[in-house]
Amino acid sequence: MSGRFREILVDLDAIRENVVRLREVVGTPHVMAVVKADAYGHGAVESAKAALAGGADWLGVADISEGLQLRAAGIEAPILAWLHDPGEDFAEAVAERIDLGLSSLPQLEAAAAARLDEPVAVQLKLETGLSRNGIPEEQWEAAFARARELERSGHIVVRGLFSHLSNASPEDDRAAVAVFTRGLERADAAGLRPELRHIAASAAALTLPEARFDLVRLGIAVYGLSPSGDGLAQRLGLRPAMTLRGRIAAVRRVPAGKGVSYDYTYRTDRETTLVLVPLGYAEGIPRHASNRAPVAIGGSTFRIAGRVAMDQFVVDVGDLDVTVGDEVVLFGDPATGVPAADDWADAAETINYEIVTRLGGRLKHSYVGGAQ
Numbered sequence: 001m002s003g004r005f006r007e008i009l010v011d012l013d014a015i016r017e018n019v020v021r022l023r024e025v026v027g028t029p030h031v032m033a034v035v036k037a038d039a040y041g042h043g044a045v046e047s048a049k050a051a052l053a054g055g056a057d058w059l060g061v062a063d064i065s066e067g068l069q070l071r072a073a074g075i076e077a078p079i080l081a082w083l084h085d086p087g088e089d090f091a092e093a094v095a096e097r098i099d100l101g102l103s104s105l106p107q108l109e110a111a112a113a114a115r116l117d118e119p120v121a122v123q124l125k126l127e128t129g130l131s132r133n134g135i136p137e138e139q140w141e142a143a144f145a146r147a148r149e150l151e152r153s154g155h156i157v158v159r160g161l162f163s164h165l166s167n168a169s170p171e172d173d174r175a176a177v178a179v180f181t182r183g184l185e186r187a188d189a190a191g192l193r194p195e196l197r198h199i200a201a202s203a204a205a206l207t208l209p210e211a212r213f214d215l216v217r218l219g220i221a222v223y224g225l226s227p228s229g230d231g232l233a234q235r236l237g238l239r240p241a242m243t244l245r246g247r248i249a250a251v252r253r254v255p256a257g258k259g260v261s262y263d264y265t266y267r268t269d270r271e272t273t274l275v276l277v278p279l280g281y282a283e284g285i286p287r288h289a290s291n292r293a294p295v296a297i298g299g300s301t302f303r304i305a306g307r308v309a310m311d312q313f314v315v316d317v318g319d320l321d322v323t324v325g326d327e328v329v330l331f332g333d334p335a336t337g338v339p340a341a342d343d344w345a346d347a348a349e350t351i352n353y354e355i356v357t358r359l360g361g362r363l364k365h366s367y368v369g370g371a372q
């Protein structure tokens with residue numbers, strides 16, 4: 001077998017096909033693929049291109065720098081960036097035609113001040129319950145009035161109004177949608193005519209039709225994973241795009257009673273074969289998954305034996321016939337018989353989002369599929 005010892009293998013066809021399928025499911029005029037945080041660990045530029053090939057017509061990022069990275073790679077699609085540093089300079093974003101998601105009057109003034117030849121395209125974020133960074137209801141009137149004034153003077157154009165949901169419960173999300181709808185009415189009364197109204201991320205886009213409006217912002221579902229860890233993605237025919245894999249770096253036959261890895265939290269209960277896998281918490285492998293997370297080797301599934309260390313972990317494979325260099329799949333598409341990112345999320349008592357996004361360290365990406 002050739003290639004690297006450890007890699008994040010990303011199937012770009014899965015990303016493209018997932019977007020095609022998601023567009024059928026949601027039926028909205030616009031679909032934004034959210035590619036923040038290096039596309040949830042999948043590689044921002046490659047994933048963005050695959051999502052656009054599947055029919056996404058917007059890209060969403062948190063940081064402006066993430067949008068600039070996409071522009072530097074030649075991606076021309078509309079981009080929205082919504083989370084800014086205090087006193088952030090919007091000049092580069094404006095020059096690169098990145099829409100600014102704005103959550104306060106000072107941000108609105110800063111955006112207007114960054115105008116070049118054209119009005120700056122902004123999308124106002126409204127607080128509707130999540131208690132994070134939208135404009136709070138008591139400031140809507142002032143913000144909408146000022147935004148309309150800045151539109152009239154040619155400084156900005158309010159392209160969108162948006163918000164974000166808590167997913168606390170369908171009732172909580174419906175209540176937030178009601179607050180958002182009130183915000184849309186107040187904006188309309190102030191003379192704003194936003195082309196894009198949006199509030200749903202993957203969860204609401206897939207389960208709460210009244211939250212879809214003109215556009216849905218799809219992150220986790222684009223990568224073929226469920227927003228709620230309940231198998232929804234699989235039921236919709238989405239395919240996990242990421243496979244995390246390495247190879248066996250050492251094999252050792254040991255007797256019963258042998259302690260394994262730091263603190264000997266695992267001891268062999270019979271003569272057995274231990275294999276060493278060179279991925280550790282420096283790569284984002286959760287130490288909390290020690291003795292719990294599954295891996296696939298030679299078509300069978302085993303559990304990690306003992307503590308995940310910084311650079312490596314051990315697997316007890318019993319009497320399986322293995323050699324150095326054999327493939328170890330930590331997770332991928334469960335339809336192919338390997339563990340899912342959700343299995344790792346369960347083992348680490350977290351969510352699939354964190355499992356895929358936290359990967360890094362010495363891992364490299366490889367890609368299959370896609371246009372290139």
Ligand SMILES: *Cc1c(COP(=O)(O)O)cnc(C)c1O
Nearest residue numbers: 034164201202217218219220227
């Ligand atoms: C991350 C994010 C999304 C995407 O969420 P998913 O649950 O991954 O679909 C959408 N909108 C905002 C504002 C976000 O921060």
